[in-house]
Amino acid sequence: DVQLLESGGGLVQPGGSLRLSCAASGFTFSSHAMTWVRQAPGTGLEWVAGIATSGGNTYYAASVEGRFTITRDNSKNTMYLQMSSLRGEDTATYFCARWGGVIPLVHPIDYWGQGTLVTVSS
């Protein structure tokens, strides 16, 4: 079975940094583009970032571009989201998710992790 397990969430002060990890199993990780989606408390879904299978191409929402960096390590079946200059509006549950194919952006998200909560507050 496909499993996506996020870790690294927690409480961080405004201006601080945090790195989220997503450990994947149950499928050929290197054959799928991957993505992060977040959900602020009580609100809807917001796409955050995406990465191609090789890690060579990355894509960001305007709200996080320049502050967040998405990477992946195919040898470890793991994706990361390095978040810096964090703001209160970044408070959300962050979902690791798998695009349903090799090419980023042109597939629906077919599997989601359970999410990890990031709280930005002093």
Add this chain to the structure above:
Amino acid sequence: DIQMTQSPSSLSAFVGDRVTITCRASQGISSYLAWYQQKPGKAPKLLIYAASTLQAGVPSRFSGGGSGTDFTLTISSLQPEDVATYYCQKYNSAPQMFGQGTKVEIK
């Protein structure tokens, strides 16, 4: 950026009712449209992709339609387990915008 607008934002219907949610894209997106179901405290689940293709394992009472800018998600006979928030998403390019969600409840 292409914006996705869902309506209604919430609805309440009886068990067995036919329910339709609409999603409108601010520009044409062909059929690059997915629908997700999210139950409280859970991750979203893919229901429909390519506007009208049912994801494996999803009950046949769910159906999708449309292309270009106007899309629909229909539940042919609402069941208690369908209580959830439903989101549309366009996935033809970045940014991958979601609609604001439609909360479905039982009367």
